[in-house]
Amino acid sequence: MNVDKKRSLSRSVKVQSATKSLVLIPIAVGINLIGGTLCSTLKLPLFLDMIGTIVIAVLSGPWVAALCGLLTNLFLALVANPVYLPYALVSVLCGLVTGYLIKAGLFRNKFGVVVTWLVVTLTNTVSASLITIFVYGGATGVNSTSLVTAALLATTKKIMFSVFSSSMVENLIDKAIVFVIAYLIIQRIPKKFLSQYSSSLGDD
Amino acid sequence: MRIDLQDLHFGYHPEHEILHGVDLTLAGTDPIAIIGQNGAGKTTLVKQFNGILTPTSGHVLIDGQDVTTQTTAKWAAKVGYVFQNPNDQLFLDSVRKEFEFGPKRIGMAPAEIKHRIDQVADLVELTDELDTHPFDLDDTQKKFCTIGAIIMMNPDVVVFDEPTCGQDVHGDHLLNRLIRHLTAAGKLCVTISHDMTFVAQNFKRVIVMSQGAVRLDGTPEAVFSQTAALKTCFITPPPLTQLAQAVGFTATPFTTDAFVRAFEAERK
């Protein structure tokens, strides 16, 4: 009887903590979007819209981070512009890559953060460029990157190269700042909170 | 230190005004309490004191200087503001870092910061928690961490937005001690509170707000004796005052001792 009770308890904890993790996802989506809004409030020429994904990757792992990326783009598509929808794939990939690198322990030191930054930048650049080229024919017209692309194109006359390099430059800077900020914030998440999650930063 | 509000009007939208012409002078060191129902405009009013909000018409002068002449961040050195919810202000991973943060922003000398940390930590009883994460503190301590972080900047005026909210007895005592200390050091404390006992016992001047205007302004005795006016502002006096009023005392006592004295006077 007692053993039975214990088993049912441990099972219920598992089910319930699913809710505990689930409620974090909209928050992470919100952090992604607020991060971007704050940039425009502070008039910073950046996006910084991946902080939530990184935070939740630390707390709940790669697949939840991927889901967070997907929802972020879904939200952008709903309230801002449907153009963002195909780029959900980029967010999902970045969530997965970040999540697995963190899971591999790369976020524990600064060197690891640098590696994560470079890998995510590359993932983002390649996947976003492919979407820009194959879905949109080279530019979406919704941000300044399109102008950079056009300028590059006028000089180099190569579509693929122009889209790639404009995306790469933008990403390298943006993701560097995103990872520094996310790292700083994650360092400051209280233990009291973390202890309620089976995260990669804390163990029993 | 002196803050003058001259015919201050404010609204987030022009068609919906929140403050309807407030004239007020805050000066000296006698601690001031601002009371009123939720939505009366208390927080909106005190947010004018350091330019977080700026009047749609009228003026706010701090020591004669118009508040709009510099940023809130600059005023922080003169007017400290403790927000109601500690979670809005705290984000560093230790109490010590929170204490250092503000002073560094306003360019306080490192030696002075060091010196003040010990002093302020003692004042808010967080000496043993300086290396603790603020989010691991209990609610009372967390509130005092926010208060400490503001006092660290050594402002001449400290505005507290509902410091008594959710506070236990110990917290109330600590707050009482803190206000006395600041007053003795020549600082002006301005506090919004719903706790009438706390207000009556700790403040020399009470300002009652209702519907975006100042309705009553005076000593606690003068304010809490005006039962009819208080009722229209949806304020109930402290329990002992209510008791005295219910049994028909002429005096307006706030403390047990005062009540006993009033009782003896009434019996004669």
Added chain:
Amino acid sequence: MGSGEPVKSPIEKLNPLTKMLAIFCLGLATLIYPNSWLGLGIVIVLFGVAGIAHILTSFAKTIFGFGIPISLMLFFIQGLYSPKNKTIIADLGFAKLGEEGLLYAAKIVITLLVFLATFYIMNQTTYAGKMVAALTRSGINPQVGYLILASLNVVPQMHRRLDIIKEAQEARGVETTGGLWARLKAYVPLMGPVVMSSLTDAQERGMTLETRGFANTNVKRTSYIEVTTSKADTYLRAGLIIFLVAVIIISIWMRWAQ
């Protein structure tokens, strides 16, 4: 998505799933059809639909606001630099304008416009809660429904929170205006409390969900929002599917005929 405003137009009355089907069928039809004319026709019809839904002005603004810059951009990129270009229509000196590239760009633009237009109409005429209620009824996991709605609702709330935090940090000497470096330095003090307090609030919100039976597993969820499938929905759905099938057949025939 629209907030809880009273039902005004026949478009708003439609079942959200019908509108989702419309996005899918019309978008796919445009994509499959060999040239841009069908898409153009659909966009023109959608202007009419937007009129019925009383959103014509904002609809037109969105369509032109998006359509014009992307057209210019793509005509420039594809028209001048597409490797497909064989038939040269004009020589601008620095580059040559090719017909194939232009047609390709037009196809992309028109396909995007059909998706954008249908999506926009659905978005403006569908209450998010109703869409999730409809999806839940048709069997999606209630957790997915929660994620969609909570993400939509949490963001405005976090915006408000951010405004308060901005004030709170200014009161501790954080400058939010000034040089680029000063503004960048303000980022962490503003973002830090948003993240931290949102996470701890979320944990409390989880408590609320639990005590309201969110984790109930063996029950079919119901909703306060009424979702009906009217006759109009049924006819429209059938019509959309027939249209898509017809377009597929015609497209295959047209390519085969070439």
Added chain:
Amino acid sequence: MDELAIEVKDLSFRYRQTTHAALSHVSFSVPKGSFFCIIGGNGVGKSTLCNTFVGLIPHYFLGKMDGEVRVNGQSILDQSIADLSSQIGLVFQNPFNQLSYTASTVAEELAYGLGNRGVAREEMVKKVAAVAKLMRIDQVLDQNPLDLSGGQAQRVAFGSTFILEPKILVLDECTTQLDPMGADDIFAIVKRLNHEGITVVMVDHDMERVAEYADQILVLAAGSPVLQGTPAEVFGDPRLAEFGVEPPAYATVTQALAQRHLIKAELGVTKEQAVALVKEGLNHAH
């Protein structure tokens, strides 16, 4: 003997990765239909205790729990939080954290818990109307709950808990963020529900209110019960100050007057009692 709404036997709890116990060896019981208050300083485990009643501990928060908690005779270990929600409801401090964030109108918010139970829509509509009337929020049913004032949002939180028809209400500092008048309004409703047979367990810092409403008071200090009794017993206890609790002003003043033999040697913990004692004292010299 009375039937028990809540029974706590030798309960201890320690949150995951913390060094000290949040609760240690707590035992007490709450009779059905009573108004039970739990008081003590901040951080003594009052909220933790409230969370066990509704099953959030151990089903939601991770940690190590020993001992037993029974709600209406059944152990919380044998029931899910959702099961428990039909017997016991929790309202806590921050009203906005008690919104589901899935609703765009107050009506939907109130109905949320019913939807999770699969209640038919017609019945939902009826219940929402009834609860809205009870909480006096029928004017705001079509508003977005996130746009409400704190006071109204807390009424919505109450309503969404109460619509699940629990027989026990747990109120964990549920009016801290409201002004005194707003809090009075809510407590008037709570008192009425208590009269109608609902058991109320309340945590609050306002001792005047506790004295006025409580049948029984439990004082917690550092995670353990240190005192239990009627308001007169608890607030008359000289050790109270040690436990970080101050008696209501009425109790202190009647005690002081009695010590000086100005009034009858009786403790008046509520305003009503104090008024009677003082009036009597004024008329008769002691």
